[in-house]
Amino acid sequence: MTNPQTVPVTPNSANEETPLLKIRGLEVGFETQRGVVQAVRGIDLTLYQGQSLAIVGESGSGKSTTAQAVIGLLPGTGKVLGGSIEFEGNDLTKFSDAQFSEVRGSQIGYVPQDPMSNLNPVWSIGFQVQEAIEANGIAQGKEARQRTIEVLNEAGLSDASERLKQFPHQFSGGMRQRVLIGIGLSARPKLLIADEPTSALDVTVQRQILDHLQTLTRDYGTSVLFITHDLGLAAERAEQLVVMYKGKVVESGPSREILENPQHPYTQRLVAAAPSLASRRIQSIKSNTSSENDLKIFGQGSLDDALIARAASREAGAKTDLIKVNNITKVYEIRKQGFRKDKLLAVNDISFGVKKGTTTALVGESGSGKSTVAKLILQLEPLTGGSIEFDGVDLAGIKGDELLKFRRRVQPVFQDPYGSLDPQYSVGNTIAEPLLAHRIGTPKERFNRVSELLDQVSLPQATRHRYPGELSGGQRQRVAIARALALKPDVLILDEAVSALDVLVQGQVLNLLTELQTELDLTYLFITHDLAVVRLVADNVCVMQGGRIVEAATTDEVFENSKNPYTQELLEAIPGANIKLGA
Amino acid sequence: MLWYAGKRFLQMIPVFFGATFLIYFMVFAVPGDPIAALYGDHPPAPGVIETIRAEYNLDKPFIIQYLLYIGGLFQGDLGTTFSGRSVTDVMAQAFPITARLAMLALAIEAFFGIIVGLVAGLRKGKLFDASALVISLLLISVPTFVVGFVLQFIFGIQLGWARTTVSGAAPWGELILPAIVLASVSFAYIVRLTRASVADNLGADFVRTATAKGLSRRRVVTVHVLRNSLVPVVTYLGVDIGSLMVGAIVTEGIFNINGVGGTVYRAITLGEGPTVVSFVAVMVIIFVLANLLVDLLYAALDPRIRYAN
Structure with a gap:
């Protein structure tokens, strides 16, 4: 255009x-x-x-x-x-x-993206809010202090008066974002710019905060300029x-x-790719309430028919469990002031199975214990209780060669495509490293294997000689997947593997994962906080909360008739969940 | 916090004994007979040497010498120099002079270093920044005694603003020029540290948020940039307290100051065990205290740092 x-x-x-x-x-x-x-x-x-x-x-x-x-x-x-x-x-x-x-502050307020880095770590919360109030001439001194408490209360921090002297690191991400919203609205600006205000937060927290923001801006008659992907x-x-x-x-x-x-x-592609909307789409296909017309509008785009068809036709097959988790528990000891130690029950007596060739999603908010489960299965942390079986063998006692063999068969892909690749290693070396570590093949064979892997993840051969810094987020995540596939594993543990990516790129990577699964008969354990993505790729879902599995069922059951209040809360919180399509 | 400081004080005990023991051993192990050296080419009667040896405990085995020294230490007796002055006296004379010199130097380097570094960091890539970088590089690479002689020549001889040498009592005024010389290298490092840290913090998200709140540029810089930038500078200053107290030998030599550096140097060449060990022990304590001070300042500057255990 x-x-x-x-x-x-x-x-x-x-x-x-x-x-x-x-x-x-x-x-x-x-x-x-x-x-x-x-x-x-x-x-x-x-x-x-x-x-x-x-x-x-x-x-x-x-x-x-x-x-x-x-x-x-x-x-x-x-x-x-x-x-x-x-x-x-x-x-x-x-x-x-x-x-x-x-103009800033008093006429145009600003709510930044990342609550972790947008508050000065060396000043107290109260100081940083009061400063904004005083700078914009709303109130001074004692009055400003009073106003600070009001502003924070309005932003949803009910115990503001006791917490004024605390520092940002003593607040959770959601709390900090409330503080930033408080600061942005403290001088009652006419316009509020919210730059990805919640993209760093859990869905349920995101929802609370957006609801709150909406109420506040409506009450004050503030115009809002959202920036979002x-x-x-x-x-x-x-x-x-x-x-x-x-x-x-x-x-x-x-x-x-x-x-x-x-x-x-481009908009058509965006609409097609948005996981939140795509999951609505699947629902409409499944429940057959929508007309043929809708399918035509939404069926085009990168998150294409294959995915939707797959989602629509999946069944929880009667295959055998490749990974079997039996009543596992993990307790961390946390040092407190003095000599006291607190016990943190990160994973509390959970059991589930992952069937061969299927995708099981582990869903929950931060702190629910889902990543701990991944570490336990990968044998990166010792279990406190229970047992994990892989391919019929209890992993409890394995070490040495047995452990290496297990590691060859179960490979992880992590969230941060920036942090998980060594910037000093070329893409070729990165992908070949697992082969080298397990002493597989001659240099020539390794070279060929890297070429094959680059093809599998749809990266051009020339990428071999480039460095992570020169690649986009999506390309890096492809490299990470290629590295995980190098040893021809049976299982990939994907810990928030697409959470950091843009929607379109996310769609492409999800497509790639689905193709690879069919092609190589892979089993996925998909760990995420994003239920919308789950609907697109998972066969079975375990919803985790506070270290327990609160619901385990097939994807369709979870999305269509979940009885669990927490699952329903998560579903409600998916952005766009309340938009009626084709209505 | 109090518990942490207390623990750090307790840690000083083994550090103190370890350091004094090692130093005493090194002085003991230096080849040559200090008493014979005192008399040069005209050896005194054998009886005299024996008497002096006995007086300074030099006739006893090393470990007994050390224990006797430590024993005396706890009674407030640090021993005597070969010229008969008590070590306590020598210290009381030398340390205040060096302490004054070090404090002046520290004040100069901290004050000017942080200001120049801040302005350079705010104007990264501009003329001021470029000149600050060139000058600091010069100060770092030119040896201290060259800087010392040049300043001595310009301000002492050409302009006549300052005395070229410092008198025995070493009053504050006369120490300014030596302090500038002593501070020059650290000043250069502080400029660079502050500059890098300020430039880094200027790009931080919380600085953008502070600006978006409607704060003036001045307030953003003083409240949100400067304090965050001071943590690495404070570390450097803390380490520097120690080296300023000890490493002033060259500067003290140029300006003929009767401070710690010169005294220790002479004591080492004479093999005066108690003098060397006493001075070094005090220096070790100053070092440890300075480090403790830095750690406590950290916590004051950055609330995320809290010492629990």
């Missing part, structure tokens, strides 16, 4: 005159050694008082850069090259630093959508319209 159209936003009845935020032909570039790289290439966007709008796109689409330009916080060498950003009729691009600090979330939380791709707006309009009738091919 060469000519991005102007956003045809219908203003709220009350505000027909000036829009709150009007962006016209905005261009933003970053100076690099090879000249200026344009991140935003002439976008238009209009937001009226009291409205909510979401900019959706994958990483690198320019959505965050747009938000940062609005609040005058472009990182590094970023510069507005052209166009205008009018806020209540004043062009922000012409503002000086001093003028900008007048999650189409489901965007559609659920914003009235208007703007879809960005490679620095341009490819489609914009009311959320429901775009979701139900995407025009641009």
